[in-house]
Amino acid sequence: MDIVHLLPDHVANQIAAGEVIQRPASCLKELVENSLDAGATNIQIIVRDAGRTLLQVIDNGKGMSQTDARMAFERHATSKISRVEDLFSLRTMGFRGEALASICAVAQVEMTTRREEDEVGVRLEIDGSKLIEQEACACPVGTSLKVKNLFYNVPVRRKFLKTDQTELRNLLTEFYHIVLVYPRVQFTFVHNDEILFDLPIGNEKQRIESIFGKSNTRQFTSNLIDLNTDTELVSIRGFVSKPEACGKNAQQYFFVNGRFMRHPYFHKAILNAYAGMLPNDYSPSYFIYFDITPEAIDVNIHPTKTEIKFADEQTIFQILLASVREAIGKFSLVPTIDFDRSGAIEMPVRTSPNTQGTPTRPSLPHIQVDPNYNPFHAKQTAPKNWNQLYPDRPISDESSTAQASLYEHDIPIGTPYQYAERYILLPTTEGLLIINQHRAHICIEYEALLQQLREQKGVSQQLLFQEVVELTADEMAVMETILQDLRAIGFAIDQFSKTSYGISGVPAQLPQSDAVMVVRDILHSVIETGADAAQKWQEQIALSMARNTAIPYGKVLTKDEMQDLCTRLLSMKTYSRTPDGKRVLTLLSNSEIENRI
């Protein structure tokens, strides 16, 4: 018996769906792109349970005829290309004719649509690729597509969906990617009956403001400089941060011919333009819109991929770099900031987000005293086998008895010295240990904070006046998730309004003035890493708190403080790198020193 046969359509569609529709966000992207391709100027998005139970897109586009409406759900049915050559001159968002077929293979779909020239529209109901009902109906011009119970017939996929908060965040990310390039289209986004966005028609800058403006006291876009370069090869428009407005929570977006894209190489061009102007972990926000002839980019990309290849990347890199440099230069903002205080040693300075470009020194938190620390036991000693625990060879999982034994051998260490207000030089029997003071303290604080999170024992200090932090919709969602943990480490924080939280107390080790900034920093580090398991986001919280409270560079330390820091560091389980992988210390061994001199 022959055993090779063609797959039934609904099976083939379900397999294809796995590629195109991975989560509610990819479904939203396809539906909204179809609406835009249909020339809609008003698009409403209605979501329930982060898209699990309902995802509806209503547009006022050109609609479909009865026959087209039925055809649209077939695989490779598209009105957008008909010849292979068309692929290379593509200006529409969709073209593969796969999206609707894929969606209806894994959901219950209901569509109503009408063209202007038709008296009545048509209503279709499709359930797992099967047409259930088709009837004439009265409806407005345009198309409404309801996707219900996504993955109801693919339990494995359903199981792979993350928490509602994460899926909502994914939906909003996709939403931002689209609405930022279509400021002349009105969008609303409703989640569980709550209007999260109602974006009026405007220009690009107004659109950026209406999305990101909320979370800042100053106008977000007043911190942006215009960019405008036209060459034969490419036109580059958009906005970049003023150098003094750069920070840790930058919004970074590239678009090409109306499509969001990721481009690590072009990202580097932008960072290069700011080289030397920003403290270490600061970066600029940017919204860059490339316009280029479609022949010069590879359009036949996978529908879910956002990386795009350009024919002449190096030249565009140079044009972009020059263009951003020029934009920054025009505002002659460059010379006003001089971060380099002591020549060869790099001294990062933090600009407070509230001041207009005046670099301020971070306020100095003092070293927290560990009540369990016994100075008579540990002072002037280093763990016996610390040189084995040494960088790049972090000890695996030492048992607690091994840990205790570290203290029991008195290996003399010398007097610590501070160098460049940045390093601690610690003579040991093995050689000279060079310790980065800020990173060392991050390691110590991080462990302590994780402990507080586990035991819910953070100590809070009352703020004189409550601080209010305004949040965007996706920030609100994350805030809900991590609220208990923020309280566990000492934040007194409660919801203040629909879009804000009030902070009335902060962890004891945190300078009061930093409350809002640190809460924001924590939120963003959780968002950026996409942490959606409690343990993961607790690690992010601990890390961003530790970064904000650790001894800064530039702080002069007393001998006692240095000894305390060294002993605590070297008695930790792993200390060669910070939790995010930065090197904490290095050893200049005795033999290395002898070889040199």
Ligand code: ADP
């Ligand atoms: P593609 O967008 O790649 O052509 P889709 O499966 O997404 O494929 O859509 C199939 C066809 O259905 C489109 O080519 C278009 O003609 C029609 N269509 C889909 N959505 C809409 C809409 N909102 N308004 C008008 N026509 C639409």
Ligand code: MG
């Ligand atoms: Mg499409």
